[in-house]
Each structure stands twice: as structure tokens, then as C-alpha cells.
Amino acid sequence: MDVTMRWHRVLARVALVLVLVHPFLYRGIRGPAYPWDTTRQLTLSWEPEAILPGAVAWLLLPTLVGLALSRAGLGKKYQNWRLGHGVMAMVICVFAIWHVLAAGRYSADPVLSYLWLALGGIAGLCLLRVYLLAPLARLRRPWRVARTAKVAERTWELVLAPDGHEGLTYEAGQFAWLQVGHGPFSVDDNPFSIASAPSDGPELRFVIKELGDFTRSLGQISAGARAFVDGPFGHLTPIECDAPGIAMIAGGVGIAPMLGILNELRARNDPRPVTLVYGNRAASQIVDGDRLAAMEQAGHLRLVHVLSEPPQDWTGEVGLIDSDLLRRTFDDDQRSTWVFVLCGPPKMLSAVRKDLLAMKVSARQILSEAFVYD
16 A cells, blocks of 8 residues: 555656646647548647646646645645545546547547546546445444553554454454444544454454544543444565564554564464564553563563653663664664564654665565555
């Protein structure tokens, strides 16, 4: 999904430039085509029914891209913005195809016209899948809230139980989109990493930090509330990798997928060494601290806590997860052979990834998942 989002952003910028420039690249007589000029190679069509749809798309596309680039500063609810973004993109697609088929010289060729119509149909099916087909599938597989509990400062666990079905087939480390207290056709869904493991049973556990919108009401959700799950998604799944060891680097609520991975590793009696570097601002933000300590004591885990604002009696690492800490924690052999799993705030992810690459860790060894694309 990260790769898809990055390509989406790059291609949108490229398309914007090409669309804005292309009207100025045409040279020729503007007027009705000569009757014998069947390919319209000597004149440019200027009929309103051919030009106006293109003008609408030409004006709307910069607006669409501009709203996307400035989304964070608009103060709009993400789910509503996402729906509007998709609908506006589909409107642009319709007007653009209309223009291409009506005014296009070569694009009106039957083979190419079928291509444009097929691509437009695929775009429409994508929206149909997100807002109709997927909700219909979720409607047949509802979930119920089994429990909620506060597990750290401003951090809650949410446990869902399948209602009348076997549950979700997923891999440890993946994430899902949740709708709690809303119907499956609502736009109020949010992506969260799954903090449980397939071996834990059919219930799904999520560890969620209070940040806004839905997350502010976590403490008010009662057991039995209806929920819907769309997933699984993501590739933060190191268990099937053939690396001799696993390095996990988590910041804050980024610990969620790591908990599921650790549970699954223990359930499979995986003999590989595992090191978890877990960064927080304060000790009160550590999630499942006792459980992690028990894993370390049992020899299943090497645990490195990092606090930026530690208490006076703190004996662990202090500061941020930086290159010096990473060099002390992982030796040359580990950096060249282990798989590195990263999850946390965007700035932390970017900094840690750059540090690892600078330490000659191959990009193929790094698994990371971003939920924010700024």
C-alpha cells in the first residue's frame, strides 16, 4: 500500500503537468475540419461540445491536486475528504474521456477509444469496490466489541470478536480498517495495526492512541457494540522471511504490530533471535510492559527501552532512536543479515530508515508501514 500511495502521488503530479501543458503544444488552423480531412490533421476542432468538457477537466485537476497537497491544513475530516477526493477524480475522468473522444485526433481511433473507456471503467470500479462492494462484503461478516481497556497513557486496547463467522485470516503484523458504532456504508473508518496474532484465536486486538475523531471516544465504547473490519492489508510480516534474526524498531503506538509478531513467533517456537527497540516519551506510555519483560526474562526477546523524558530512576536508554543507539544495539553481522521491521510516527520512520541505509542495511531488509503520507 505504501508503494501504491507513493506512485499515486508521483503520477498525479506528472499527469497534472502534462494536462496543463498539452493545450499549448497544438499548432494548426482552428476551425471546422475540411470534409476530406477525415483524420483532422490539418485543422483543430473547436466545437464547444468537444472543447468544453476538456476545459472543465483542465480546471478541476489542479484543484483536485491542490486540495490533496493542502489537506492537512484544511482541517477537514479525513474520511469526508477521501470520499470527496474520489468523487471529484471520477468527475474529472468522465469529462476528460468525453473530451478525448470528441476532440481527439488519434485518440478517437476505435482501438484507443476502447482503451480510454476501459481505463475509465476500471477507475469507476475502484470507487464501486470501496464504497459499495466492500461494504456489502463487510455486512455479511459483522464483529462485536468484546472489551476496551486503557493500557497506557492516552492508549487503549480494543478487542473485537467475530459475530456469526470464523473471523479474519491474516498474518501477524498486518492492519485493517475499522468501523465501530457505524454501518458498513459509513465513511467513518480508520486503519489500525492488528496487535494480536493468528495463533491467539479469532478475536482481534488493536492498540490505539487517542489522537482525534474516533480515537477520542474509545473509552465510551461499550461491550457488544457493532463493528466492521476491512482487511487484512500491509506487508509488515517478517515471520516468513528467511533472515537469521528479526529486529523490531517501534515508536509509541507503533508497538501494536510488533506485539502480534512476537506472539506468533512464540506460538511457532521460532528459534531466531529477536531484538525490540521500543521508543516512547515517558514510561507511562509503554504498552504491555510486563508482558514484554516476561518475554525477555524467558529468553524469547532482547528488549531495549528508549525514553526521551525518563524518570530519575531510569536505567534504560535515553533520548531518541538514532544512529548511535542502532550501532550499539546491532552489530555488523546483524545489520547485514537480519530483517528490520519499523513502525511508528512518520518522522521517526524516515529518520530510522535513513540511519539504517547509511549503516549499509539493504533496503530489501527493511519493512515499514506509513499511515500518513505528507
